[in-house]
Amino acid sequence: MENAAYIGLSRQMTLRRELDIxxxxxxxxxxxxxxxxxxxLGSELGPRARNDFVRPSVSFVLDxxxxxxxxxxxxxxxxxxLDFGIEGEGAFFQLNDGVGEAYTRDGAFxxxxxxxxxxxxxxxxQGDGGDIILDRTLGEPAVAPDGTISQNGNLVGRLxxxxxxxxxxxxxxxxxxxxxxxxxxxxEAMDARVRQGMLEGSNVNPIIEITNLxxxxxxxxxxxxxxxxxxxxxxxxxxxxxRVS
Amino acid sequence: xxALRTAxxxxxxxxxxxxxxxxxxANMNTVGFKRQRAEFQDLLYQNVExxxxxxxxxxxxxxxxxxxxxxxxxxxxxxxxxxxxxxxxGGRFDMAVDGRGYFQILLPSGxxxxxxxxxxxxNGEGQLVTDDGYAVQPNISIPQDAVDVSISxxxxxxxxxxxxxxxxxVGQLELATFFNEAGLEAVGDNLLMETAASGAANVGTPGxxxxxxxxxxxxxxxxxxxxxxxxxxxxxxRAYEMNSKVITTADQMLSVSAQVKS
Numbered sequence: 001m002e003n004a005a006y007i008g009l010s011r012q013m014t015l016r017r018e019l020d021i022x023x024x025x026x027x028x029x030x031x032x033x034x035x036x037x038x039x040x041l042g043s044e045l046g047p048r049a050r051n052d053f054v055r056p057s058v059s060f061v062l063d064x065x066x067x068x069x070x071x072x073x074x075x076x077x078x079x080x081x082l083d084f085g086i087e088g089e090g091a092f093f094q095l096n097d098g099v100g101e102a103y104t105r106d107g108a109f110x111x112x113x114x115x116x117x118x119x120x121x122x123x124x125x126q127g128d129g130g131d132i133i134l135d136r137t138l139g140e141p142a143v144a145p146d147g148t149i150s151q152n153g154n155l156v157g158r159l160x161x162x163x164x165x166x167x168x169x170x171x172x173x174x175x176x177x178x179x180x181x182x183x184x185x186x187x188e189a190m191d192a193r194v195r196q197g198m199l200e201g202s203n204v205n206p207i208i209e210i211t212n213l214x215x216x217x218x219x220x221x222x223x224x225x226x227x228x229x230x231x232x233x234x235x236x237x238x239x240x241x242x243r244v245s
Numbered sequence: 246x247x248a249l250r251t252a253x254x255x256x257x258x259x260x261x262x263x264x265x266x267x268x269x270x271a272n273m274n275t276v277g278f279k280r281q282r283a284e285f286q287d288l289l290y291q292n293v294e295x296x297x298x299x300x301x302x303x304x305x306x307x308x309x310x311x312x313x314x315x316x317x318x319x320x321x322x323x324x325x326x327x328x329x330x331x332x333x334x335g336g337r338f339d340m341a342v343d344g345r346g347y348f349q350i351l352l353p354s355g356x357x358x359x360x361x362x363x364x365x366x367x368n369g370e371g372q373l374v375t376d377d378g379y380a381v382q383p384n385i386s387i388p389q390d391a392v393d394v395s396i397s398x399x400x401x402x403x404x405x406x407x408x409x410x411x412x413x414x415v416g417q418l419e420l421a422t423f424f425n426e427a428g429l430e431a432v433g434d435n436l437l438m439e440t441a442a443s444g445a446a447n448v449g450t451p452g453x454x455x456x457x458x459x460x461x462x463x464x465x466x467x468x469x470x471x472x473x474x475x476x477x478x479x480x481x482x483r484a485y486e487m488n489s490k491v492i493t494t495a496d497q498m499l500s501v502s503a504q505v506k507s
Contacts, residue, residue, distance in 0.1 A: 016246065019246070020313050023251035023491045023495070024315070026252065026490075026491050027314075028255070028285070028287050028317050029484050030285055031287055032285070034287060065294070066312055078282070080326075108323075110425055112424075113443065113444035121286075172314065174288055175287070210490060213490060216494070217494045
């Protein structure tokens with residue numbers, strides 16, 4: 001009898017979660033290297049709220065996972081020699097954050113007092129042979145599209161740009177970092193290009209997100225209306241059937 | 246509702262962005278000013294359903310999982326130390342650095358500060374000082390009877406005194422460079438201080454390898470690009486509005502739920 005209310009509740013809960021994800025997308029509409037996310041929904045056959053062998057069982061809404069769109073975002077020119085953008089979907093800079101390996105698309109790097117190339121949070125950027133150390137007496141570094149770093153004509157190293165066969169193994173770690181949640185090994189991304197003096201923006205499309213926001217709100221309102229109607233129905237039947245005439 | 250707090254973090258981030266942009270625009274005509282840029286990062290993620298978790302006793306695993314982010318935070322606000330355009334001023338003691346390097350300034354506290362603003366002047370003793378009267382290091386004194394002063398690209402200060410035809414060398418300017426210029430701490434008055442992040446100052450002669458040259462009679466304009474700042478301001482405003490839209494939506498959804506039982 002309460003099936004309608006339970007189905008409605010399952011939709012309400014997923015809608016709230018969808019709103020949380022849309023809110024996070026919009027909050028990160030200006031975050032370098034951010035990749036947009038959406039909730040993947042499915043139906044789940046559930047037991048009915050009462051025992052009935054004739055009618056088919058009911059379907060609840062269930063969130064199955066979060067899908068990430070790893071599509072390329074626009075590269076913005078910053079004119080800073082330590083800003084790098086990756087052109088090539090699903091490729092990442094490799095970092096060492098002291099705990100283990102991490103991956104990022106946010107290439108706003110800097111140097112630590114020893115001249116090591118790091119992220120703004122201080123995680124060492126990895127090259128072919130570990131950390132990349134620049135020599136300050138040689139002037140501004142120049143980075144070729146394949147990641148080769150040279151200073152004044154001297155080869156310093158090569159930025160390691162990698163890709164996973166399945167992007168689903170990556171877990172977001174916050175701070176623009178991704179972590180490998182499996183034991184899959186990354187491969188060198190041969191087709192990806194490193195662009196110096198550019199930063200990749202966020203691939204959040206504001207129009208789509210605002211449209212999602214409206215859809216979520218209206219869906220929530222109609223589901224709530226449905227719960228209200230179901231509630232109303234049972235209230236009236238209790239009132240009428242219980243009346244002794 | 247998490248969405249409310251997530252959107253609030255987005256609004257706070259955009260507010261910081263507008264603050265940084267407005268400081269850049271306000272300092273558009275400040276000598277030697279370097280524009281700043283706010284960089285954002287996503288906040289921590291909550292694993293509602295962990296990827297790779299076992300979804301049955303048969304060993305099947307959740308392929309994607311559900312991770313919900315908690316919004317955005319300011320990663321860092323860093324200075325972009327791109328060269329500003331040298332502007333000809335004709336000032337006798339105006340200097341611009343073309344390339345890397347900072348002038349060294351002795352503060353009254355005895356500490357050394359660093360600056361790109363080379364609009365210097367003389368004090369009562371003929372010493373080369375900043376606008377605020379802080380001495381440029383190493384000390385350079387111009388004799389009172391100097392008719393003309395010339396500063397070479399390598400920082401050599403020469404004067405021609407009255408009645409003389411040969412210029413006399415009275416001092417040599419030095420520049421300081423840093424590994425991580427963005428790590429210098431701005432203390433106002435166009436001055437920067439050395440920090441652990443910037444590394445120690447490396448002092449050398451202008452024009453040497455790794456050091457810039459001195460342009461006498463010029464000052465370095467700020468590297469703020471008005472067009473870029475205004476478009477950044479528009480983007481920040483729209484992003485702020487979108488986040489407020491999320492708050493409105495979340496609020497209306499809550500109110501719908503609250504009105505069910507009337």
